[in-house]
Amino acid sequence: xxxxxxxxxxxxxxxxxxxxxxxxxxxxxxxxxxxxxxxxxxxxxxxxxxxxxxxxxxxxxxxxxxxxxxxxxxxxxxxxxxxxxxxxxxxxxxxxxxxxxxxxxxxxxxxxxxxxxxxxxxxxxxxxxxxxxxxxxxxxxxxxxxxxxxxxxxxxxxxxxxxxxxxxxxxxxxxxxxxxxxxxxxxxxxxxxxxxxxxxxxxxxxxxxxxxxxxxxxxxxxxxxxxxxxxxxxxxxxxxxxxxxxxxxxxxxxxxxxxxxxxxxxxxxxxxxxxxxxxxxxxxxxxxxxxxxxxxxxxxxxxxxxxxxxxxxxxxxxxxxxxxxxxxxxxxxxxxxxxxxxxxxxxxxxxxxxxxxxxxxxxxxxx
Amino acid sequence: xxxxxxxxxxxxxxxxxxxxxxxxxxxxxxxxxxxxxxxxxxxxxxxxxxxxxxxxxxxxxxxxxxxxxxxxxxxxxxxxxxxxxxxxxxxxxxxxxxxxxxxxxxxxxxxxxxxxxxxxxxxxxxxxxxxxxxxxxxxxxxxxxxxxxxxxxxxxxxxxxxxxxxxxxxxxxxxxxxxxxxxxxxxxxxxxxxxxxxxxxxxxxxxxxxxxxxxxxxxxxxxxxxxxxxxxxxxxxxxxxxxxxxxxxxxxxxxxxxxxxxxxxxxxxxxxxxxxxxxxxxxxxxxxxxxxxxxxxxxxxxxxxxxxxxxxxxxxxxxxxxxxxxxxxxxxxxxxxxxxxxxxxxxxxxxxxxxxxxxxxxxxxxx
Numbered sequence: 001x002x003x004x005x006x007x008x009x010x011x012x013x014x015x016x017x018x019x020x021x022x023x024x025x026x027x028x029x030x031x032x033x034x035x036x037x038x039x040x041x042x043x044x045x046x047x048x049x050x051x052x053x054x055x056x057x058x059x060x061x062x063x064x065x066x067x068x069x070x071x072x073x074x075x076x077x078x079x080x081x082x083x084x085x086x087x088x089x090x091x092x093x094x095x096x097x098x099x100x101x102x103x104x105x106x107x108x109x110x111x112x113x114x115x116x117x118x119x120x121x122x123x124x125x126x127x128x129x130x131x132x133x134x135x136x137x138x139x140x141x142x143x144x145x146x147x148x149x150x151x152x153x154x155x156x157x158x159x160x161x162x163x164x165x166x167x168x169x170x171x172x173x174x175x176x177x178x179x180x181x182x183x184x185x186x187x188x189x190x191x192x193x194x195x196x197x198x199x200x201x202x203x204x205x206x207x208x209x210x211x212x213x214x215x216x217x218x219x220x221x222x223x224x225x226x227x228x229x230x231x232x233x234x235x236x237x238x239x240x241x242x243x244x245x246x247x248x249x250x251x252x253x254x255x256x257x258x259x260x261x262x263x264x265x266x267x268x269x270x271x272x273x274x275x276x277x278x279x280x281x282x283x284x285x286x287x288x289x290x291x292x293x294x295x296x297x298x299x300x301x302x303x304x305x306x307x308x309x310x311x312x313x314x315x316x317x318x319x320x321x322x323x324x325x326x327x328x329x330x331x332x333x334x335x336x337x338x339x340x341x342x343x344x345x346x347x348x349x350x351x352x353x354x355x356x357x358x359x360x361x362x363x364x365x366x367x
Numbered sequence: 368x369x370x371x372x373x374x375x376x377x378x379x380x381x382x383x384x385x386x387x388x389x390x391x392x393x394x395x396x397x398x399x400x401x402x403x404x405x406x407x408x409x410x411x412x413x414x415x416x417x418x419x420x421x422x423x424x425x426x427x428x429x430x431x432x433x434x435x436x437x438x439x440x441x442x443x444x445x446x447x448x449x450x451x452x453x454x455x456x457x458x459x460x461x462x463x464x465x466x467x468x469x470x471x472x473x474x475x476x477x478x479x480x481x482x483x484x485x486x487x488x489x490x491x492x493x494x495x496x497x498x499x500x501x502x503x504x505x506x507x508x509x510x511x512x513x514x515x516x517x518x519x520x521x522x523x524x525x526x527x528x529x530x531x532x533x534x535x536x537x538x539x540x541x542x543x544x545x546x547x548x549x550x551x552x553x554x555x556x557x558x559x560x561x562x563x564x565x566x567x568x569x570x571x572x573x574x575x576x577x578x579x580x581x582x583x584x585x586x587x588x589x590x591x592x593x594x595x596x597x598x599x600x601x602x603x604x605x606x607x608x609x610x611x612x613x614x615x616x617x618x619x620x621x622x623x624x625x626x627x628x629x630x631x632x633x634x635x636x637x638x639x640x641x642x643x644x645x646x647x648x649x650x651x652x653x654x655x656x657x658x659x660x661x662x663x664x665x666x667x668x669x670x671x672x673x674x675x676x677x678x679x680x681x682x683x684x685x686x687x688x689x690x691x692x693x694x695x696x697x698x699x700x701x702x703x704x705x706x707x708x709x710x711x712x713x714x715x716x717x718x719x720x721x722x723x724x725x726x727x728x729x730x731x732x733x734x
Contacts, residue, residue, distance in 0.1 A: 090532075166454075
């Protein structure tokens with residue numbers, strides 16, 4: 001029954017109740033009996049650190065409550081997305097470092113709704129594991145909370161399922177759901193995109209959360225490296241490189257939309273995740289346009305150069321599996337591209353004009 | 368890289384893009400190449416079946432969009448909850464039946480926010496698996512969609528992470544997030560609960576989604592049964608019994624709140640999940656009241672009688688692990704209890720007056 005206790009516990013509103021009843025049960029289940037006390041000490045502070053004024057205090061304790069500020073909107077549209085971090089978790093296990101994947105998860109979700117112009121409101125996590133390790137749990141939560149704070153997003157709920165036999169010892173899976181809001185008339189739908197528009201690429205920090213199955217195969221099977229291996233091309237170990245946190249572009253996107261006007265000059269955004277440029281840019285591309293991405297127009301990070309040099313993978317596949325150094329693309333009216341680039345770079349985000357929109361059939365072409 | 372393809376696929380808005388690119392990759396990854404076509408055929412119909420008028424069409428395809436009808440509210444409060452179905456999944460695996468756990472997940476989430484008086488708006492799922500089995504995926508989705516329809520809740524997003532090595536062959540984990548809405552002034556916060564109020568219990572269908580680790584131990588280890596075993600006390604096999612779908616009480620709660628008035632006559636609700644009466648009723652109980660639950664005041668389902676007779680478990684533990692036949696409790700002004708019971712039973716939901724509120728310290732007592 002320990003799964004029940006811990007599952008009930010992870011809804012942080014229920015924490016006090018849970019700790020009260022669970023000392024005996026934890027012990028019987030072989031779970032670190034200090035868990036309650038340790039997490040009890042740090043959890044409220046972590047959660048409070050992500051609080052927004054719209055979050056209501058504890059009522060009942062079954063669900064997280066968020067009072068939408070309807071005065072700010074003519075027609076608020078809620079935007080929701082669920083995601084995981086995939087096999088990047090294997091790197092976290094190998095490095096025994098778990099806060100960064102917590103941040104990855106939040107930032108990935110934030111970017112997925114930011115491309116529609118949506119402001120993140122709140123986030124809920126799910127952790128599935130065999131046996132909960134308090135230190136791992138705390139690191140994950142610390143990561144969620146840190147990224148939520150950076151995105152001004154409240155961590156209002158979550159669930160930890162402790163299910164013996166489902167996961168291998170020391171392993172877990174994690175997923176999260178973000179809910180944000182955008183004014184209906186301000187949804188970035190890409191409708192204004194025209195031939196001649198510029199494509200600005202925002203630098204990624206590394207692989208973000210995509211391509212890990214292939215990257216692990218190349219680094220750890222083909223190149224016989226291990227997560228602690230240090231290569232001259234990289235600062236730090238391969239493990240450090242691969243754990244680099246998925247960037248959130250929301251603070252920058254919010255600022256640039258405010259400055260330039262969403263839909264008018266900033267016409268569309270695409271989060272470069274699984275499927276790379278090829279699959280993600282067409283999500284916002286009108287059917288009569290193609291996006292032409294020019295290789296060599298941006299600085300490819302050393303990690304991608306390594307993967308390209310040692311992977312034996314066709315170039316086309318690299319561009320479909322990895323972000324290749326560009327985590328977000330932005331379609332901008334051509335006469336505003338230089339000003340947008342200056343604005344972005346002034347905020348210490350590397351960015352380049354990496355291509356343009358031409359007449360076509362709704363596809364991405366890499367030339 | 369198959370995890371990438373499938374993860375991108377499961378956001379159903381991305382499905383068409385995904386199927387286009389993935390035939391070769393699926394084949395290389397050893398995944399049933401018919402998956403795309405089969406799911407492509409059934410998925411849009413399933414999702415469309417859960418559609419509400421507030422759901423906006425595909426825009427970009429990164430997030431699900433829901434236009435909140437702000438005219439209906441003075442101060443809308445969003446209520447969100449994430450949950451899983453725990454080790455009930457082991458029964459689904461053993462029975463190779465996956466639609467019911469899909470329904471369980473949605474209904475569990477719906478009940479968790481219904482206790483605050485919140486109407487479900489939309490739901491997103493997460494499926495973590497080693498290798499996606501198309502038939503299992505379809506059954507899960509069919510279950511999500513069926514329960515979403517019954518609760519008038521839109522299935523607007525989801526994610527399937529195919530992560531080889533994380534899950535055992537044929538296994539998966541599943542979690543879901545619900546977002547609902549309630550008028551701020553109508554939140555059921557239990558503040559009006561007073562000594563003398565009646566506690567009405569609504570019958571569960573069985574174990575719902577709690578107590579499965581203990582139930583499996585009793586039935587399959589202590590009693591040496593297997594999921595196909597048929598006992599005289601039960602209709603159908605143990606497996607059928609254990610897979611019975613977690614009831615959603617939202618349609619009934621919505622009707623009774625409309626009829627009797629939330630907060631006034633219907634003063635508080637508690638979803639009886641992990642922790643049973645003991646942990647769940649106090650979530651809405653004022654600190655100066657106790658809830659007294661009277662054993663024997665309702666019909667205990669045969670499955671609980673079996674667990675009690677053969678489990679060798681202390682009675683107090685049974686009431687803390689299992690719902691014991693009551694899936695939802697409702698605190699009602701005593702002079703309205705009979706009318707409320709008649710109203711509930713007229714809707715073919717078994718219910719009993721199972722106790723009362725007395726002066727106390729915010730605890731549940733089972734007598």
